[in-house]
Amino acid sequence: MPRVTGFVIITIGLFAIVLGGQYFSQPQNKAPSVLYGGLVQSSNSLAQVSPEYAIGFPRDHQPHPDFAVEWWYFTSNLKSQSNPEQHYSVQFTLFRFNRGGLTQSAWSDGQLFMAHASIHTPQTHYFDERFATGGNRHAGVLSEPLVIQLDNWSWRSTTAELLPARLNIPLDDIELTLELTATGPIVLHGEQGYSRKSANGSHASMYYSQPFIHVAGELQTTQGNEVLVGQGWFDHEWTSQVLNEQTQGWDWFSLHLDNGEKLMAFRMRLNDQADHITGTLISPDGTARTLPPTALNLTPQEYARMEQRKYPSRWRLRIPHHGVDIELTPRKPDQWNQGRFPYYEGAVTITGSHSGVGFMELTGY
């Protein structure tokens, strides 16, 4: 009898160790395929970004088809006009993928577009993912006027310039319509838009933002209409050099400080190099100051769990030189976008030396 008991205990113990080990282990190195499912291949045959390139508008609002990946990224922190305690957040992104070796056909130009629409109400999260091939009018970017769209989701400007624009996202049960106006200028990151993302320069992109967007609009649901108002941040980035086997993932923050300043912070996690942290501090008049890795400190404070993933949910950002010591806390516990390639994208509140609202994106977990 004791023998059997002993055997059973040992077996249970072994099981516990095996299972528990999984439970408490640190997140593992993951191959880049988890990021965009093999749709992105860092290929030398595709165009490479360089600091020599001069960004110009409205030209560079348009796609750069020779590069591997490109996105037009809009995030927005909103409040209900009738009930300012109710917070809403919106994300609309159009991605473009060039898988290399593309040829034209009678049907399309071979580019692949993917769009994400994410709307958080206090109670629910609406998320949808769409795909389309390029070369047809319903997916991609048009120039006169500027239209960024996939199927019936669209960012429609009145001119070839970015703003003013109307964002319209109909989903199955709801419809979001936002009027976007500029309250400040477009900002180039890094060296005139050439944004270095790793110490040795192996990872880089062309990157500009429009962080000064006033947002006002309406969310129509089956329960009624909600009038929303808030701030928005637009990113446009293109590269062939960000996603390869060395990329684990990144953490990105876009922050609206209550004093009118804007802050972009970015941590690139790489296999063969140390994490590379960069940022841009933007003054209320639009002057951008690139923050090198030494100038800022971005550290996770707390980890949370989503299924098998363990990820840093609460962060501390310090820019000593500028007296910034803030804590970034997610507004809602689950702000994961569960598409084919899940990632975290959600609103954060800013506390500490400064207050404000912002967005946090976590990939590669």
Next chain:
Amino acid sequence: MYSVILKASAGHAKQHPWPVLWLILAVTAAAAGLSAVLILNNAALQDYQRQSSLIPLHADLKVAGTINSVEPMTVAQHRAFYSQIRAAGFREVVAFQRENTQLTVNGDALEVTVYAVDAAALASLVSDAVPDPLGLVSVIAVSQDIAARLSADTAIALTINDQTVSLPWVSLASTQDSHATVLLDLHAFAQLNIALQPNYVVFATEYKRDIVAFLADRQLQYTPYTAEDSPIAITRSFHMSLLAMSLVMFLVCFFIVINALNLFMAGRSRMLKIFRQMGIPRTVIVRLLQVELALYALIGAVIGIFLGQLTAFLLAPSIATTLNNLFGVPVSLGELLHFPIYVPIIAICILATLISASVPIKRLASQLSHITPSTESSLAVSKALFFSLLLAGIALIGILFAGQLSMVFATVAMLLLSGVACLYWLYPTIIRLLVNVSHRTGPLIHWTFSHANVIAVHSRLACAAFFIALATHIGMTTMVDSFRSATEDWLQHRLIAEHYYYGDTGALLTVKERLDNEGIRTQERYQMNLYWQHENGGFAAQTYSYPATTEYLNGLKVEKLLPDGLNQFRAHRGLFINQQLAYRHGLDVGDTLSIAVADKTMDLTVVGIHYDFGNPDTQVLLPLNLLLQTTWTYEQAMSQAVRVMAIHTQDNIALKQYLDELGLSHERLYSRARLLEVSLAAFDQTFVITDALNLVTLLVAVFSLITSILLITNQTQNISGVLRSIGVTRMQLIASLIGQYLIIALITALCALPFGLALAYVLVKKVNVVAFQWMFPLTVDWLAILFAMVTSLVIISLFTSASILLSQSGSLKEQIQCRE
């Protein structure tokens, strides 16, 4: 106590195996038929569902261009339209193109269906399919049967429209389809330099009115998507009729079961009476009897399922071909092992056996004296007549008013039941007549007829089964033969020329030019999808050119024709529509159809409704010159879809020579004889299964009658003895006994004849119309019917005679001694 009974039962069964064997055989037959059909139907359903999971087979939207234009949409226009409809939010509309073509794998040619689909749009809708549509942007997916043939260095090439391109991609994924399918992205497909003619799949379970409104707003002509077009809906009638036939067979088999049970009970009754006398309670006897019968039913069901499974394997290729030919639905019927079906079938067989046994068991349980056959009281006879007329009346109402297939099948059932009731009225009526007539003739004849009445009562169920099977056989055979002769006749008329060449426009026109130089007369056929308007609305229909020459017009077989119709057609004022179109849109001769051409409207009269057997689509025939002169320029016309050309020459060798010179293959050149041959072969193959089931049912019914006769011969042993002792000679007695059974069988067969013909009428004029919306004339092949009737009667007489002869071969003394 139980073991005693069971042992005795087992011993009895061993000594008298025949009733048990009949019982098991009957259950086997029933289970075999039912399981074969259920397995095949299920395999087809699996195929439909699996195929539908990624690409619904027939749920497409054919957008043919704006209403005012007869030109087909260019690819640029398609792309523009597609962008519009997707930007309007109709994410369920996905562009695709389907081609039935050849895939060459290491030199072997396979018939495959190629689906080129907008993978990205599909990925927006579907995320948990195998393979993930998103993967299609960089791979080609093939069905499992093709994937099995491939390895790293396999050379694969696709042949579409006489063009062969090798497929360059190395990575392949496997779909869940079992039918030869190739699935790839539309962009990849377009890079193969194959002409793009996209259609649009609509992934919706109900008819989307807003899509239709969207199209109507843009004045686009289209064939709208309806849920009715799913392969499940299209083939529903086929599967229902298979099921119906198997149910008929099941029913007929269970008539045999009842007979076998009667035989069984008769043999068992003595032993069971002894048990009762021994003091074993009735309930125990009954319960154990039920257990024993359930066991036999189980054995029969298991064997039957095994046979049914085997039959399913054998019939699957034939049925797959039928589904493909008849409905254009490609299936492979690979999923034929479907164990979950076994249990319900076994349960049904056991249950049906026990239910069938309930009456004989009840009778056994309460009987004490020897069985006295009761002759029909006149009240019961008139009841039979009443029911027969009532059911016939209901059937008539059904024939006149039934609109749905299930109702029509109910009508058929009513008709058959009416026939059975009529039969029950006929027996005593006719026999009584014969008895009265023969009263003054020889006593044996008189007794023969009067005893026949007794037999009729005893073998009622078996005769009903025989009646149903024979009537069904007559009905089905007549229908199939009518169809075949109508088809043959139609083909003979319609094929005016000696040769026909199929191909794409370019090839055909090249050939035409060459043949024109040689002075050989050709007649090409133009076709396009045009949008027609009539007072009740509009529809899109395949419109074909048809020559207005006397020769060709005589070849058109019409159901209806206006008196001056041909002249109107020649004068470009009239057109022909096929039966399907007439039924589906409520059109008749004399109605007006209009078409908008450029900025004018042409009004044409429907001058005739022509037969178009087997075509699932609607069809309009226009005079050739009308199309050429008024709708297009000659160049436009020449670039339209010309798919087939008639060649008026018998010189096959010369034709092949010309084709060789032009570098075209001979495969698409058909002589008239060969076309006829191929068409009729396809026809015959389609009906192979029906014929088989039909025949089996008839055999089953014949043997049911024989079992019943065996039972009765048992019971009439002592009567034979009496008669012999009175001085009737052996031959006289045998003749009398055989005669009695033959009278019954003959009455049954004769009654089956009119009902069988009525059934044929319903099948042709009602079932076919409701299911397919076309109809062919009913022709009765008396010879075939007579053959079936005579053959069944001959088989019955042979077996009857054999059994009677056997029963009379024993000694007289033993016959006399047949005490109970």
Next chain:
Amino acid sequence: MIEVRNLVKNIASSHRQNAQKNGIAIIDNLELLIEQGQSASVQGASGCGKTTLLHLLSGLDHPCAGTLIVAKHAIHNYDETRLDYFRRHTIGIVFQQFHLLESLNVEDNIAFTARLAGNLDPHHINNLMQQLGIADMRNQRVTKLSGGEQQRVAIARALAHKPRVVFADEPTGNLDEHTSSAVSELLFSTCRALNTTLLLVTHSNDVAALADDAYHMTSGQLTKITPSLQKS
């Protein structure tokens, strides 16, 4: 007249008629003589062979040895055709279970044998029916009749074709005592009236006593019972 000499019938235990086999001789050198118009009864224990004797005499069975002459027909030599003729014209049989043709009515049942023999005499049949008291049931279905009535019909049928000999195999076996005596009385009287020889097998002493001669069958042979023994 019935004349039987040296009649032997073996029954093998497997029911095969094979004189070579060692079987049980159920009839062992039996002798019998009945004059035309006389009646005789045979009694005996169950299984003693009474029915076998009747079968042999009515041509339903073949003897292993011996001669059988019934109404001048030497039936031990007859083939099947002649036996059929014999049964049709010369004899009538009354069975214990009546064995009427249930699909026919009373009149048709009775007339059956006469019609078969080709000597239908409606007058004679009417008389028979009167005598047997079944004249007013002539159109009834035989299944509706009581046991006694059915047996009377059977008797009429056996006599309708004016046979020379009538064999009765336990004709009252299925009847109650009262009916039994009535029926047997009728049987004997009718036969006597028609000068038909009657051989009757019975286990009832009372019925046996009605016959002119009474026999007892044991060990395959017949022994005449003296009147005094009969009365006891």
